[in-house]
Amino acid sequence: MNGAFMNTYHRLPVTFARGEGSWLFDINGKKYLDLSSGIAVNCLGHAYPPLVRAIAAQAEKYSHVCNYFQSDVAEAFAEKLVASCAGMRNVFLGNSGAEANEGACKIARKYSLKKYGPGRHTIVTLRGSFHGRTITTLAATGQDKFHENFGPFTEGFTHIPGGDIAALDKALDQKTVAGLLIEVIQGESGIIPQSVEFIAAAARFCAERDILLMFDEIQCGLGRTGTFLAFEQYRDSSGAPVRADVVTLAKGLAGGIPAGAVLAGEKAAAVFETGDHGSTFGGNPVAAAAGIVVLKTVTDPDFLAEIRRKGELISGIISAWNHPAVTAVRGRGLMTGVDIDREAWPLLEAAAARADSAKNRCGLLMLSAGPKTLRLLPPYTISDNEIGQGLDILKELLDR
Numbered sequence: 001m002n003g004a005f006m007n008t009y010h011r012l013p014v015t016f017a018r019g020e021g022s023w024l025f026d027i028n029g030k031k032y033l034d035l036s037s038g039i040a041v042n043c044l045g046h047a048y049p050p051l052v053r054a055i056a057a058q059a060e061k062y063s064h065v066c067n068y069f070q071s072d073v074a075e076a077f078a079e080k081l082v083a084s085c086a087g088m089r090n091v092f093l094g095n096s097g098a099e100a101n102e103g104a105c106k107i108a109r110k111y112s113l114k115k116y117g118p119g120r121h122t123i124v125t126l127r128g129s130f131h132g133r134t135i136t137t138l139a140a141t142g143q144d145k146f147h148e149n150f151g152p153f154t155e156g157f158t159h160i161p162g163g164d165i166a167a168l169d170k171a172l173d174q175k176t177v178a179g180l181l182i183e184v185i186q187g188e189s190g191i192i193p194q195s196v197e198f199i200a201a202a203a204r205f206c207a208e209r210d211i212l213l214m215f216d217e218i219q220c221g222l223g224r225t226g227t228f229l230a231f232e233q234y235r236d237s238s239g240a241p242v243r244a245d246v247v248t249l250a251k252g253l254a255g256g257i258p259a260g261a262v263l264a265g266e267k268a269a270a271v272f273e274t275g276d277h278g279s280t281f282g283g284n285p286v287a288a289a290a291g292i293v294v295l296k297t298v299t300d301p302d303f304l305a306e307i308r309r310k311g312e313l314i315s316g317i318i319s320a321w322n323h324p325a326v327t328a329v330r331g332r333g334l335m336t337g338v339d340i341d342r343e344a345w346p347l348l349e350a351a352a353a354r355a356d357s358a359k360n361r362c363g364l365l366m367l368s369a370g371p372k373t374l375r376l377l378p379p380y381t382i383s384d385n386e387i388g389q390g391l392d393i394l395k396e397l398l399d400r
């Protein structure tokens with residue numbers, strides 16, 4: 001079924017050959033409206049001209065130098081990234097989300113070890129979280145279904161229920177815990193936002209107990225929720241913006257070229273010393289050139305306001321249907337979860353299979369997040385007209 005590939009993905013029988021804006025075209029020329037953005041990666045759509053130009057221009061100059069030297073474009077990207085992330089001081093560049101979260105865990109552990117000695121290495125995460133597929137980031141991931149078959153995992157991870165301030169208070173033991181890793185909006189498990197009270201409590205406990213507060217912004221960051229980072233929308237108990245110690249990014253960071261980043265704030269910025277960490281492709285010049293285009297675009301306040309407006313348009317249209325098959329709609333910006341009364345997967349299949357060139361009909365690409373939740377992560381560049389078109393198709397599928 002997967003040809004030469006290992007059978008790791010449940011794939012739809014569609015083979016893509018080309019993309020343009022919010023659209024993908026398969027090898028038979030059939031057209032698909034993409035409300036998935038490659039799981040929040042193609043944030044500026046497919047073949048976005050400024051991104052294509054930056055990638056091509058950089059590839060013509062040089063596409064790799066090892067990290068024993070400096071790269072002009074990687075330096076520029078790193079500087080822009082640090083300047084864009086509130087409260088961050090420096091960055092380690094890698095290639096993926098899992099790699100970014102591995103870096104975050106290493107930073108928390110070394111920070112704690114150097115300051116307090118051994119035994120204070122636990123990292124607390126939330127149930128329902130998703131932090132990656134390596135042995136350590138699986139240990140961080142608070143979903144049992146991902147844990148089958150692959151133990152033993154890296155030790156020193158505990159998961160608590162999101163929203164449960166008493167459980168958080170208990171879990172954040174000053175003697176044993178090095179870090180708290182949180183997605184303020186869980187993507188994989190159904191677009192589940194954490195409450196303001198919970199994040200404020202997390203910020204207070206972490207500050208009081210010198211536990212690193214680490215936000216996994218891999219799916220919800222980079223403008224997706226209408227602010228550059230999703231945690232910027234949270235306030236601590238004094239009403240001040242929440243301050244992170246570590247932030248991880250990946251997915252849309254280079255708009256479709258692999259890139260990941262772990263950023264450190266004041267407390268954690270000096271933790272990594274020479275030789276502590278590394279990555280052959282980290283800070284890749286082509287990815288950095290693409291990343292500069294993404295950052296320039298998604299830090300523009302007007303662009304972010306448009307993301308918020310389009311997000312409201314999407315939830316407004318779906319809510320206005322009052323459709324019996326829709327049991328809930330939630331999300332922020334262009335990160336929408338739609339709970340439905342039936343299995344999501346057959347609907348995703350039908351949405352894609354709808355593509356038919358002879359009937360001038362396009363397919364629709366969506367994601368699921370849990371068995372009965374649709375996850376909509378369209379490109380930020382999607383037009384109102386395309387939103388309307390996509391949601392008309394979704395309604396037609398729900399009407400069936």
Ligand SMILES: Cc1ncc(COP(=O)(O)O)c(C=O)c1O
Nearest residue numbers: 096097098130131132218219250
């Ligand atoms: C919140 C979050 N963290 C980490 C990851 C892992 O990222 P990657 O697949 O790039 O390793 C993902 C991927 O879906 C994610 O959504």
